[in-house]
Amino acid sequence: MPTTVIEGHEVSVDDEGFLTEYDQWDPEIAGALATAIGVNLTEDHWKVINFLREDFKVNGATPTLRRVSTTGGVDTKSLFALFPKKPAKKMSYIAGLPKPAGCV
Amino acid sequence: MSDMIVPSFGDDEGTGRKLAIICSKGSLDMAYPAFILGNAALGEGVAVDLFFTFWGFDIINEKTMDHLKFSPVGNPAAHMPAALSPLPGVTSFATHSLKKALADLDVPEVREFLDLLKDSGAKIWACQLSADMNHLSKKDLYEGVDAIINASDFIEMTDGAQLLFI
Numbered sequence: 001m002p003t004t005v006i007e008g009h010e011v012s013v014d015d016e017g018f019l020t021e022y023d024q025w026d027p028e029i030a031g032a033l034a035t036a037i038g039v040n041l042t043e044d045h046w047k048v049i050n051f052l053r054e055d056f057k058v059n060g061a062t063p064t065l066r067r068v069s070t071t072g073g074v075d076t077k078s079l080f081a082l083f084p085k086k087p088a089k090k091m092s093y094i095a096g097l098p099k100p101a102g103c104v
Numbered sequence: 105m106s107d108m109i110v111p112s113f114g115d116d117e118g119t120g121r122k123l124a125i126i127c128s129k130g131s132l133d134m135a136y137p138a139f140i141l142g143n144a145a146l147g148e149g150v151a152v153d154l155f156f157t158f159w160g161f162d163i164i165n166e167k168t169m170d171h172l173k174f175s176p177v178g179n180p181a182a183h184m185p186a187a188l189s190p191l192p193g194v195t196s197f198a199t200h201s202l203k204k205a206l207a208d209l210d211v212p213e214v215r216e217f218l219d220l221l222k223d224s225g226a227k228i229w230a231c232q233l234s235a236d237m238n239h240l241s242k243k244d245l246y247e248g249v250d251a252i253i254n255a256s257d258f259i260e261m262t263d264g265a266q267l268l269f270i
Contacts, residue, residue, distance in 0.1 A: 004108050017109035036110045065147060066210065066220065076223035085149030086113050093111060103140055104211050 007032045018093055022056070025096030033094045045082050045094070048074050052095040062092045064102040114149060122151045122265035124258075129270060130162030132172040132202060132214075138270050139217045146224040153265065154221070155258045157231035160270075161238060164230055164246040169214050174202045215246070222248040229253050 001020060003012050011024040019025055019033075030049060034041045041049075051072035055063045065088050069076050083090035088100050123145045125138045142152045162168040176182030176189040176198050188194065203213070212220060222228065230245055232254040242252055253261075 002109065006108060013109055015109075016111040018111065032108075036108060037113060038115065065224075066212070070210070076220055080224060085115060086147065088147050089111070090113060104143060104209070 014098075018098060019096035020098075022096070025053075029096065030094050033096070037090060037093065039083065039090065039094065041094075042082075044074070044078065048072065048079065048082060048091055049095045052091060052097055056095075056097050061102075062095075062097045062100040064088065064100045064104060066104050067102075120151055121149075122153070122262065123268065124153045124155065124262035124265040125268045125270065126155045126157060126258075127160035127163055127270055128158045130159035130168070130172065132174040132199060134160070134270055135163045135172055135214055136206070136211070136217075138268070139214075139221065140211075141268065142221055142226055143217075143224065146221065146226060151265075152221070152226045153229060153258070153262055154226060155229045155231065155253075157234050157255075161231065161234040161240075163214060164218070164228065164249055165238070165240065166244055166246060169218075169246055172214055173199045175199075218246055218248055229258060231255070231258075 001012050001014070003010050004017070005011075007028045009024065009026075009029060011029065012020045014020055019029075031041060034045070039045065048068060051068060051074070052063060055067070055072070063072065065076060065079055068074055068079060068091070079087040079091070092099050123142070125142055127135065127138045138154060142154060145152050156164045162172060173195055175195045176184045177195075179189075182189065182198065184194070207213075211217075218228065228246070228249050230242070230249050230252045232252050235241065235252050242249060
């Protein structure tokens with residue numbers, strides 16, 4: 001498993017660059033990850049990221065887009081606007097979580 | 105950091121991938137494959153056009169869309185003795201079971217799933233001939249239908265798309 005240095009922290013990542021250790025993430029790292037994929041973090045992004053982090057902690061799985069909209073309170077249209085084109089993958093990447101496994 | 109591994113999300117690729125799905129069947133179990141694949145494609149940044157035609161019209165007809173059914177008749181994968189499947193009540197039982205299985209997985213019902221697809225950027229088209237055959241106009245259809253178009257229009261607008269016929 002490769003490691004990489006982000007904002008001065010050495011973190012474990014998978015082959016694509018997704019963080020693999022929940023506890024190695026922090027908000028500073030999120031900022032660097034977002035910048036790396038061209039996303040400018042705003043308050044609305046943070047609402048999604050915080051929900052993903054909390055939900056993962058409780059359920060052990062990254063929530064799908066549908067779950068973020070029904071349970072996290074950020075609707076689908078907004079998710080596509082905040083994380084263009086591939087919202088599920090981009091939001092999980094920035095939140096330091098694996099891609100969602102669910103289909104819907 | 106120069107050694108940071110950044111995933112490729114395909115943002116730099118100039119050619120937009122497109123998926124066109126033709127929905128020609130009106131039973132519940134024929135609606136979902138189109139919905140789920142379409143939804144997955146949209147989440148991957150693929151443009152999706154759905155074309156509802158013939159029996160598939162039931163999926164976008166206001167009168168029928170909330171009452172689609174699943175029948176095990178002629179479907180060996182339903183794991184039911186062939187002689188029993190046409191009996192009264194079997195379709196309603198099978199429909200109920202399928203709906204429950206989907207709801208348990210938090211998969212939305214037909215109308216809500218269409219809303220989800222629209223919110224994700226899908227285009228929804230109704231077939232002109234099917235509308236004429238059923239004497240229906242746009243006001244009789246699901247509100248998210250973009251337009252009633254003919255087969256040539258659909259073929260023209262999905263130039264270069266990958267195509268699924270369901």
